[in-house]
Amino acid sequence: MTDIINYATHDWMAATPSIDSLSISELTLPGTHNAGSDWRASYPVFGPPRHWLACQHDSFHAQLHHGARVLDIRLAYEPKAEGVGRFRAHHGGHRNSRTLGSLITDVENFLKQNPDEFIVLDFHSLDGNDFDYxxxxxxxIHLLGHRLIPSRNLSAGLGQLKHISKEQRVFAAARSHWQLDRHVFIDYINHEWSGSDLTGSAELKQFIGNVLKSPPGAWKPWSLSATCYTALGGPVDIHKELNEWFDPDNSDWAMKCNVINVDFIEESNIVSFCRAVNQTKAHQRPVDRLLA
Known part of the structure; x- marks a missing residue:
C-alpha cells in the first residue's frame, strides 16, 4: 500500500534521498494551480466573490509546507504601485493582495527552514501591455538571486545540485522575453489543460487519460492541469477523484507526469503519491541507463 503516513510534507524531498539521482524534469512534482489566489488573500469588495477566485486555501508558504514544489504564478502589472508590489497575483484578471514580494518572502522563509527542498516558480503569465520585464x-535577481539555479543546470539531478550549491534551490520559469536573463530563467512550462474554463470531473478524467496515452518527454518540465471549475461554485475540490486517479496502486498516471497541478493541495494525497512514484523512478533509473 502506498505510504501516506510516515513522512512530513514540509521536507519530503530531503527525507527521500533515493530521489537525488533525478532531475526536476524527471521527477513527478505536486504543483498548486493559481498559487497566488487563495482564501486568505484579500480581494476587492467590488468584484467576483472569493469562492470564484480562490484556488488554494492558504499562502505560498503554507502550500510549500504542505508539499507543493511547483507554484503556478500569474502576475499583473500595476505601474503606480511601489517596488515589488507592482507585480500582483490575479485569477482571470481579478487581482488580490498577493504580490511578487510576498512570494519571494515566503520562498526565502521556507527554504531557511527546509534548506534541501527544491522549488519551481512557474510564472505562467506575466500580464499587461506595459509589464516591466x-x-x-x-x-x-536582486532579492532571490542567491536561491536561483542557473538554467544550464536544469538537467542535473538533485544530488548534483546540492553539491554545486548549498543555497540554490529554485528554478524560475517564464515565457522568453529579451529583458529576462536566460541564464537565470528556464523556458516557459507548457500546461496541458482541457481547453475549457468550465470542466467537470468526468471530462477532466477523459482529458487526462488522453494526454497520458502519449505524455510529453522528460527533457524539459511540463505541467498537467488536474482541476475542475463550475460556473456556480468556481474551483472545485476533487480530492476524492485525484486520490482515485493518481494512486500508484491503481494506475500509472502519476508515473507518467512531471507536474500535477491541482487546487486545494492539502485535501488530496497527491504529495504522497508523487513521493512514492519518485522512489520507483529512482529505483528504475539505473536499469534505464543500462538499457540506453
Whole structure:
C-alpha cells in the first residue's frame, strides 16, 4: 500500500534521498494551480466573490509546507504601485493582495527552514501591455538571486545540485522575453489543460487519460492541469477523484507526469503519491541507463 503516513510534507524531498539521482524534469512534482489566489488573500469588495477566485486555501508558504514544489504564478502589472508590489497575483484578471514580494518572502522563509527542498516558480503569465520585464528581472535577481539555479543546470539531478550549491534551490520559469536573463530563467512550462474554463470531473478524467496515452518527454518540465471549475461554485475540490486517479496502486498516471497541478493541495494525497512514484523512478533509473 502506498505510504501516506510516515513522512512530513514540509521536507519530503530531503527525507527521500533515493530521489537525488533525478532531475526536476524527471521527477513527478505536486504543483498548486493559481498559487497566488487563495482564501486568505484579500480581494476587492467590488468584484467576483472569493469562492470564484480562490484556488488554494492558504499562502505560498503554507502550500510549500504542505508539499507543493511547483507554484503556478500569474502576475499583473500595476505601474503606480511601489517596488515589488507592482507585480500582483490575479485569477482571470481579478487581482488580490498577493504580490511578487510576498512570494519571494515566503520562498526565502521556507527554504531557511527546509534548506534541501527544491522549488519551481512557474510564472505562467506575466500580464499587461506595459509589464516591466526589466524591473521584474532585476528584482528576481536582486532579492532571490542567491536561491536561483542557473538554467544550464536544469538537467542535473538533485544530488548534483546540492553539491554545486548549498543555497540554490529554485528554478524560475517564464515565457522568453529579451529583458529576462536566460541564464537565470528556464523556458516557459507548457500546461496541458482541457481547453475549457468550465470542466467537470468526468471530462477532466477523459482529458487526462488522453494526454497520458502519449505524455510529453522528460527533457524539459511540463505541467498537467488536474482541476475542475463550475460556473456556480468556481474551483472545485476533487480530492476524492485525484486520490482515485493518481494512486500508484491503481494506475500509472502519476508515473507518467512531471507536474500535477491541482487546487486545494492539502485535501488530496497527491504529495504522497508523487513521493512514492519518485522512489520507483529512482529505483528504475539505473536499469534505464543500462538499457540506453
Amino acid at each position: 526589466d524591473y521584474f528581472n532585476k528584482m528576481m
